[in-house]
Amino acid sequence: MAQMMWAGRSSKEVDSKVNDFNSSISFDGRMYKHDILGSLAHAQMLYERNIINAEDHAAISQGLRGIYADIESGALQLDPTAEDIHMFIEAELTKRCGDAGKRLHTSRSRNDQVALDIRLYLRDEIKEIISMLSELVTVLCDIAEKNTETIMPGYTHLQRAQPITFGHHMMAYAQMLLRDIDRLNDTARRMNVSPLGSCALAGTTYEIDRHLTAALLGMEEPMVNSLDGVSDRDSCIELANDIAICMMHLSRFSEEIILWSSWEFKFIELDDAYATGSSIMPQKKNPDVTELIRGKTGRCIGDVVTLLTMMKGLPLAYNKDMQEDKEAIFDAVDTIKMCLIPFIPMLKTMTLYKDNMRKAAAKGFINATDCADYLVKKGMPFRDAYKITGGLVARCTELNTTLEELPLEEYRKQTDLFDEGVYNAISLDTCVLKRGSFGGPAPECVEAQIKITRNKLDELCRDIKTEDDNSKIRPKVVL
Numbered sequence: 001m002a003q004m005m006w007a008g009r010s011s012k013e014v015d016s017k018v019n020d021f022n023s024s025i026s027f028d029g030r031m032y033k034h035d036i037l038g039s040l041a042h043a044q045m046l047y048e049r050n051i052i053n054a055e056d057h058a059a060i061s062q063g064l065r066g067i068y069a070d071i072e073s074g075a076l077q078l079d080p081t082a083e084d085i086h087m088f089i090e091a092e093l094t095k096r097c098g099d100a101g102k103r104l105h106t107s108r109s110r111n112d113q114v115a116l117d118i119r120l121y122l123r124d125e126i127k128e129i130i131s132m133l134s135e136l137v138t139v140l141c142d143i144a145e146k147n148t149e150t151i152m153p154g155y156t157h158l159q160r161a162q163p164i165t166f167g168h169h170m171m172a173y174a175q176m177l178l179r180d181i182d183r184l185n186d187t188a189r190r191m192n193v194s195p196l197g198s199c200a201l202a203g204t205t206y207e208i209d210r211h212l213t214a215a216l217l218g219m220e221e222p223m224v225n226s227l228d229g230v231s232d233r234d235s236c237i238e239l240a241n242d243i244a245i246c247m248m249h250l251s252r253f254s255e256e257i258i259l260w261s262s263w264e265f266k267f268i269e270l271d272d273a274y275a276t277g278s279s280i281m282p283q284k285k286n287p288d289v290t291e292l293i294r295g296k297t298g299r300c301i302g303d304v305v306t307l308l309t310m311m312k313g314l315p316l317a318y319n320k321d322m323q324e325d326k327e328a329i330f331d332a333v334d335t336i337k338m339c340l341i342p343f344i345p346m347l348k349t350m351t352l353y354k355d356n357m358r359k360a361a362a363k364g365f366i367n368a369t370d371c372a373d374y375l376v377k378k379g380m381p382f383r384d385a386y387k388i389t390g391g392l393v394a395r396c397t398e399l400n401t402t403l404e405e406l407p408l409e410e411y412r413k414q415t416d417l418f419d420e421g422v423y424n425a426i427s428l429d430t431c432v433l434k435r436g437s438f439g440g441p442a443p444e445c446v447e448a449q450i451k452i453t454r455n456k457l458d459e460l461c462r463d464i465k466t467e468d469d470n471s472k473i474r475p476k477v478v479l
């Protein structure tokens with residue numbers, strides 16, 4: 001049996017099996033810092049509104065700061081039998097400062113408290129994820145910069161399609177990740193409003209100041225409706241969704257790295273520190289990191305579904321089902337961070353086999369479009385040029401040769417528009433260098449993409465990087 005803090009109404013103590021089942025401290029314990037921050041802001045507001053006196057305010061603040069310091073140092077362990085982190089901290093505060101501690105929960109409920117804590121906690125996690133993604137984008141720009149002339153095949157349907165460069169390919173991923181950062185920023189902005197003061201669901205008769213607590217916590221404003229304040233979990237769902245999309249990008253990238261490091265491609269080789277061996281096959285070098293990222297994407301997609309399904313049938317306002325939000329969103333956040341930690345240095349240290357990339361681009365009629373374009377530039381309609389080039393490809397296959405090596409008389413059998421110039425027009429270098437349309441693979445285009453990307457990255461990360469006192473999201477209460 002367990003004695004609960006809310007034990008006033010019941011004639012019996014709660015069965016310990018129910019307490020175990022109900023308890024969330026094993027997973028919400030990680031929000032202790034944010035719970036304490038929220039309480040410090042709440043206590044200051046209660047004092048400024050004359051709801052508690054200066055002495056109680058001082059005792060509460062000192063008590064909360066002491067609890068924070070002791071949890072950080074390990075002097076205070078979280079009690080695994082406590083109902084949740086909110087109850088644990090309040091009980092500990094009361095142990096330390098008596099009646100003052102019991103006054104902290106005036107005009108507050110765990111419903112607005114937990115809704116606040118999760119926002120404050122996730123706001124910090126988003127910052128961390130964005131800075132990791134920003135490092136990744138920078139690494140991609142650096143790799144791209146060195147490989148604006150590294151020709152490789154571009155694929156559609158995993159069939160060689162047209163030549164591109166490795167730099168161009170890297171910058172495609174950089175764009176996806178920039179959108180991911182943009183989405184995370186957007187989620188953080190919408191998340192950064194305060195439910196505190198919504199109380200259980202219907203506000204309070206005390207003359208509280210919700211604008212003050214919001215400002216103290218570095219939040220934009222108080223949430224407008226108290227029912228919504230305690231029952232909204234949109235920000236968890238948005239974040240889970242942002243993470244799932246980003247993981248989908250990392251998973252596609254991982255899939256390519258897996259292909260590229262296979263013997264069949266051999267475009268890259270992972271550094272030994274980022275690959276594993278087989279327990280039986282001595283020749284093996286396995287890209288486990290990327291396979292795990294591809295695999296873990298599934299659980300992040302699952303987390304979005306968990307959250308949506310958990311919420312979809314809930315009447316307003318708080319329901320205990322909502323306690324399930326934490327494990328899902330924490331899992332998503334932990335997973336993406338866990339994936340980014342090895343992924344970034346793995347990319348930095350991989351070796352590129354540029355010759356193999358180029359060889360793969362030189363076969364497979366990857367320049368057929370350029371051959372057709374050559375005829376178009378001589379006045380032939382594209383569809384006719386397309387047909388003639390198709391015939392030439394068939395002829396090459398018959399003769400077991402390539403367009404680069406097919407003799408001129410074979411070309412001229414199709415049309416006398418062909419002359420010696422065709423060989424230059426279909427050379428790999430021309431195919432890539434001449435693709436100078438905005439966004440294309442020509443070296444100067446990729447250089448422009450890198451520049452745009454670095455600027456955009458700076459712009460997107462400006463708020464995160466300003467850790468000074470003016471930073472909007474920096475809490476004004478100090479721990």
Ligand code: ARG
Pocket residue numbers: 024028083084110111114318320322323324
């Ligand atoms: N541990 C709870 C949660 O995570 C805190 C809110 C409890 N509120 C309540 N009315 N039982 O959702």
